[in-house]
Amino acid sequence: MDLTELLTGAVDKVPGAVAISLLGVDGVAVETITGSKSLPGGSDGARPRASQAWEVELADLMLTARRAARSLQWGALRNITMETRQLTFLARMINPDYFLLLVMERDGNMGRARFELRRVGAALAHNL
Secondary structure (H helix, E strand, O other): OOHHHHHHHHHHHOOOEEEEEEEEOOOOEEEEEEOOOOOOOOOOOOOOOOHHHHHHHHHHHHHHHHHHHHHOOOOOOOEEEEEOOOEEEEEEEEEOOEEEEEEEEOOOOHHHHHHHHHHHHHHHHOOO
């Protein structure tokens, strides 16, 4: 199964999912798949213009959290969840260089989202 199929399968299986991305910690997206719903500011499931900004900002958040976990000697960062008034962002580290980011509506299925991130992350860990 290729990367696009893996990500598409995950976003399709999570109720309320808006998008999923495989990102480098530098904020550069390897692949982003949007679901049937669009990010605020996007239209008809198309990738919004500001998508690079959200990817870079959330990659920076991952780097900051990773540095904090290391400096406090809490071990390696695995997951981060950020909730806003409109969206929930779940991020899962795959290896030191890449992470998955799933964006969903606030009332999306958090349990299924976590499961899909673990499943896709495990599949990708062997190939990255």
